[in-house]
Amino acid sequence: MDWADSQEQASFRTAVRQFISEDLPGRYRPDKAGPTTWGHDRHSDDAELKQTSDRWVKALADRGWIAPAWPREYGGAGLSPMEQFIFNHEMADARAPQVGGQEIAQIGPAIIIHGSDDLKREYLPQILSGDTNWCQGFSEPGSGSDLASLQTRAERSGDDYIINGQKIWTSNAHHADYIAMLVRTDPAAPKHRGISFLLLDMKSPGISVRPLVNMGWAHGFNEVFFEDVHVPARNRVGEENRGWYVSVTLMDFERSRIRQAVSARRELSTLLEYLTTEAGQQKSRLAKSVTLRHQVADRATEIEVAFNLAFRVVSMQAKGVVPNYEASMLQMSIFEANQRTAHTEARIFGLYTNCWDEETEWAPRAAMPAQRYVSSVSATIAGGSSEIQRNIIATRGLGLPRG
Numbered sequence: 495m496d497w498a499d500s501q502e503q504a505s506f507r508t509a510v511r512q513f514i515s516e517d518l519p520g521r522y523r524p525d526k527a528g529p530t531t532w533g534h535d536r537h538s539d540d541a542e543l544k545q546t547s548d549r550w551v552k553a554l555a556d557r558g559w560i561a562p563a564w565p566r567e568y569g570g571a572g573l574s575p576m577e578q579f580i581f582n583h584e585m586a587d588a589r590a591p592q593v594g595g596q597e598i599a600q601i602g603p604a605i606i607i608h609g610s611d612d613l614k615r616e617y618l619p620q621i622l623s624g625d626t627n628w629c630q631g632f633s634e635p636g637s638g639s640d641l642a643s644l645q646t647r648a649e650r651s652g653d654d655y656i657i658n659g660q661k662i663w664t665s666n667a668h669h670a671d672y673i674a675m676l677v678r679t680d681p682a683a684p685k686h687r688g689i690s691f692l693l694l695d696m697k698s699p700g701i702s703v704r705p706l707v708n709m710g711w712a713h714g715f716n717e718v719f720f721e722d723v724h725v726p727a728r729n730r731v732g733e734e735n736r737g738w739y740v741s742v743t744l745m746d747f748e749r750s751r752i753r754q755a756v757s758a759r760r761e762l763s764t765l766l767e768y769l770t771t772e773a774g775q776q777k778s779r780l781a782k783s784v785t786l787r788h789q790v791a792d793r794a795t796e797i798e799v800a801f802n803l804a805f806r807v808v809s810m811q812a813k814g815v816v817p818n819y820e821a822s823m824l825q826m827s828i829f830e831a832n833q834r835t836a837h838t839e840a841r842i843f844g845l846y847t848n849c850w851d852e853e854t855e856w857a858p859r860a861a862m863p864a865q866r867y868v869s870s871v872s873a874t875i876a877g878g879s880s881e882i883q884r885n886i887i888a889t890r891g892l893g894l895p896r897g
């Protein structure tokens with residue numbers, strides 16, 4: 495199989511590489527910097543750090559590369575799936591921070607396809623500027639995998655909706671200016687048909703955010719409570735009670751997860767490099783265990799399989815075919831490969847893996863094994879658990895009965 499770039503793709507790749515080499519601030523280049531450091535700078539009170547983060551946002555914005563998939567008329571770059579793939583590949587390879595998350599991948603596209611002209615005018619430029627933070631209020635206690643069973647209620651009152659209920663696992667809600675959320679507007683309708691999609695200002699009276707600290711002591715997600723919160727009905731995206739269909743709107747943007755595939759490959763090669771150093775050899779149990787060496791070989795194979803599935807998904811998109819169960823195969827294989835790599839790494843370093851403090855000389859790779867072990871747990875839950883991906887593969891992909 496030949497994955498080589500065509501001439502046009504190769505010149506686009508060169509342009510992206512050149513952009514990164516000229517415009518990516520030096521602060522985001524070292525291996526432990528990248529996206530995390532940019533995220534930190536963005537919220538920093540230090541004017542110099544904030545300026546560095548803004549410089550990167552502006553460099554991307556000038557080329558429309560904050561939203562590579564959005565149509566040009568809405569300020570995106572209108573890149574083809576293959577160009578997006580190349581762009582994401584190069585950005586991930588350089589660990590260059592991506593600006594915007596859900597708001598670029600899902601919320602903006604939902605507004606572009608289903609939103610009124612007023613919503614487009616008001617929100618799209620703010621999203622593209624990178625100045626506003628968004629969060630996604632979908633999951634509720636009791637409604638995660640079975641999202642359509644959500645209970646947060648929005649009742650119409652004149653020109654407003656009044657919202658009461660609770661969301662959970664809301665990533666970034668503590669930094670967010672806006673929330674895009676699903677609410678129940680018709681409790682009597684079948685569950686998928688009584689849901690609407692709303693955009694809310696997080697400063698609206700009646701919203702409270704309570705932190706959820708994860709098992710790695712990090713505060714990434716939250717519970718969000720709504721008590722008689724008023725939102726103008728014009729902030730609804732799409733028709734009333736059709737919000738479910740708005741939420742599953744995915745533009746024809748790149749779904750190859752090439753970023754994750756590239757970073758899985760990089761993580762493994764960084765680990766292998768470390769294992770050749772004196773410090774690495776001292777702490778590693780690899781020399782004594784053929785089983786561990788085989789596990790490393792398994793991980794390398796799984797990561798290559800995921801990498802190739804990424805190519806498969808993007809080549810389907812390039813031909814205009816919408817990946818279905820193939821995207822689930824990819825998501826499951828990449829996140830499980832990552833999780834298993836973290837587990838193998840933990841076994842390689844044995845008790846040294848318990849060192850959590852990056853500064854201590856006992857910690858291998860500045861405590862990365864411990865941190866990766868802990869953070870890899872949630873990867874097979876967020877955005878649709880591995881079990882749900884397996885359901886999709888089994889039923890839609892293999893035609894097995896639903897049970």
Ligand SMILES: Cc1cc2nc3c(=O)[nH]c(=O)nc-3n(C[C@H](O)[C@H](O)[C@H](O)COP(=O)(O)OP(=O)(O)OC[C@H]3O[C@@H](n4cnc5c(N)ncnc54)[C@H](O)[C@@H]3O)c2cc1C
Binds near residue numbers: 640664
């Ligand atoms: C890091 C992280 C960030 C997140 N960020 C957000 C966010 O920003 N906004 C947001 O709205 N949500 C967010 N979530 C929530 C996420 O979408 C849910 O956790 C996910 O959909 C699973 O739902 P649940 O936690 O309620 O688990 P449940 O749905 O209760 O599932 C519990 C277990 O049962 C299994 N299971 C459930 N149904 C089936 C089935 N039909 N067949 C087989 N097994 C099944 C699941 O796989 C899982 O192992 C985040 C989650 C994580 C981990």
